[in-house]
Amino acid sequence: MAQELEIQTQIMDDQVVVELKGPIDEDADFSQVKSIEGDSYVFDFSQVEMINSCGVREWISFIESLPENANIIYKACPQVVIEQINMVQGFIRKGARIDSFYAPYYSEEKDEVQSVLLKSDDILDGKAPEKKDPQTGEVLEFDAIEAQYFNFLKQNN
Amino acid sequence: MHLKTNLLLDVHEDQKGLFDLDKLSHQGIETTFGGQRQKDSYLLLSTRSPRFAQQLDALSETEQKEKLLLYSEESEVQNVLDILGPSNICHLVGKGPYLNSEIITNIKKLEYSNFSGIEKNLKEDAQIKSTHILHSKDINDEFTNLLNGLSFNQFFETPIDYLRVIYNELATNAFHHTEEAHEAQRSDSVFLSPEKAVEVKIGIDKERVILSIKDQMGELTREKVLASIERGFKERTPKTREKGAGLGLYMVYNHANQVILNTKKNDYSEIMAVIEANKRYLNYKKRVTSFHYFECQKR
Numbered sequence A: 001m002a003q004e005l006e007i008q009t010q011i012m013d014d015q016v017v018v019e020l021k022g023p024i025d026e027d028a029d030f031s032q033v034k035s036i037e038g039d040s041y042v043f044d045f046s047q048v049e050m051i052n053s054c055g056v057r058e059w060i061s062f063i064e065s066l067p068e069n070a071n072i073i074y075k076a077c078p079q080v081v082i083e084q085i086n087m088v089q090g091f092i093r094k095g096a097r098i099d100s101f102y103a104p105y106y107s108e109e110k111d112e113v114q115s116v117l118l119k120s121d122d123i124l125d126g127k128a129p130e131k132k133d134p135q136t137g138e139v140l141e142f143d144a145i146e147a148q149y150f151n152f153l154k155q156n157n
Numbered sequence B: 001m002h003l004k005t006n007l008l009l010d011v012h013e014d015q016k017g018l019f020d021l022d023k024l025s026h027q028g029i030e031t032t033f034g035g036q037r038q039k040d041s042y043l044l045l046s047t048r049s050p051r052f053a054q055q056l057d058a059l060s061e062t063e064q065k066e067k068l069l070l071y072s073e074e075s076e077v078q079n080v081l082d083i084l085g086p087s088n089i090c091h092l093v094g095k096g097p098y099l100n101s102e103i104i105t106n107i108k109k110l111e112y113s114n115f116s117g118i119e120k121n122l123k124e125d126a127q128i129k130s131t132h133i134l135h136s137k138d139i140n141d142e143f144t145n146l147l148n149g150l151s152f153n154q155f156f157e158t159p160i161d162y163l164r165v166i167y168n169e170l171a172t173n174a175f176h177h178t179e180e181a182h183e184a185q186r187s188d189s190v191f192l193s194p195e196k197a198v199e200v201k202i203g204i205d206k207e208r209v210i211l212s213i214k215d216q217m218g219e220l221t222r223e224k225v226l227a228s229i230e231r232g233f234k235e236r237t238p239k240t241r242e243k244g245a246g247l248g249l250y251m252v253y254n255h256a257n258q259v260i261l262n263t264k265k266n267d268y269s270e271i272m273a274v275i276e277a278n279k280r281y282l283n284y285k286k287r288v289t290s291f292h293y294f295e296c297q298k299r
Helices: A053-065 A079-087 A152-156 B013-018 B021-026 B052-058 B061-066 B076-084 B099-112 B136-147 B159-176 B222-235 B248-255 B281-286
Strands: A006-012 A015-024 A040-051 A071-075 A100-107 A112-119 B005-010 B029-033 B042-046 B068-072 B091-094 B127-133 B198-204 B208-215 B258-264 B268-276 B290-295
Touching: A015 A053, A040 A053, A040 A079, A040 B159, A053 B248, A079 A100, A079 A152, A079 B159, A079 B248, A100 B281, B005 B099, B021 B029, B021 B099, B029 B099, B042 B052, B042 B099, B061 B068, B068 B076, B068 B099, B076 B091, B076 B222, B076 B248, B091 B099, B099 B290, B127 B136, B136 B159, B136 B198, B159 B198, B159 B208, B159 B248, B159 B268, B222 B248, B222 B290, B248 B268
Parallel strands: A015 A040, A040 A071, B005 B029, B005 B042, B042 B068, B068 B091, B258 B290
Antiparallel strands: A006 A015, A100 A112, B091 B290, B127 B198, B198 B208, B208 B268, B258 B268
16 A cells, blocks of 8 residues: 555646545645646546545645635545545535546345446436446446435535 | 353344344343343343333443443434433444344453453454554554455455554554654654554454554543544534544444444553444445443453
């Protein structure tokens, strides 16, 4: 596991794309991102391994420091990050949205839970979309409580 | 030493099937449903019992702490804010797949006044690893070392992710509540002498994985821990003016299936977090978190 958060940034089509890798904790340093002026920020959480309570605080402080009218998108949020988001207010700033995230689906045939990438736009009326096992075609069962797991979508709006 | 004690189950009619009286009896716990509680017997009282309030009132403060197991199927927020917070109840057993094992383990610990250590919460064939940490910046590396060689095949896909958060919160707290960390910010290094090292254990058997973080200070109390968890449920935002964010124990409570606090004043505090084995993430989340507090009085 990376000892400290690694941040890679690039500018793509007027968007500041930020890849985050490792733990978001009390040592997280976002100054590299703050120094880039942009209208739109896309944060890729796919390689974030953990966010602790101090990391939540650092993140909220950082995200609040971005320009007020900036477009902010979170993508590929791991399950554990979604859980933290659901537990804490302020992680998703007003106007920010989660574009995509991982969710648990259960395969009865394989007796295992799979982490499936979902788009927020695919969640209609708080219901998980149907997903199939890529190898067997088995229809998988959404393996969380929808109202709880998708609670962050209310903050999205 | 063979256990011999009595347990009165005062539960709702439709909850009776949850209890394996034969299994309890085999472990020396003679169990009855309803009726009058005998002196010195344990009481497992359900929040859905028609006699809930009456039974609680009949118990002395000491009996509530030492002889009562409260069984709850309520939500986490109700358990913390409406039950544990306003009371001095020390044992809340949440609805879960290993209910009878949990009852047996905790009654044994109470009967023998033998609380500390994850071994008491694990089967005899459990795999256990331990380490002592002297430097706060070694916390994450030590977690990786502890996990080496452990198999989580009987769990849903991602228990390690939740163990990592739990471990980080508890270990960081253990370092930053020492005298050595008095002036330190959370991002600062804290070094402890060997006799004050934070002791970490992880144990796994076919039914559960347990993480134990033990300090050598003994300043934690039931009230301090619950106050912090309560704040998390009420505020759901980080503190901004203090060293810690005030959400760590709240996160631990939400991620663990059981939270167990063993303390000996001015000697040690041990917090254990249990995640129970099951292949479904849904069942992991549906499990109502148990809370157990043990205070060692022995000299």
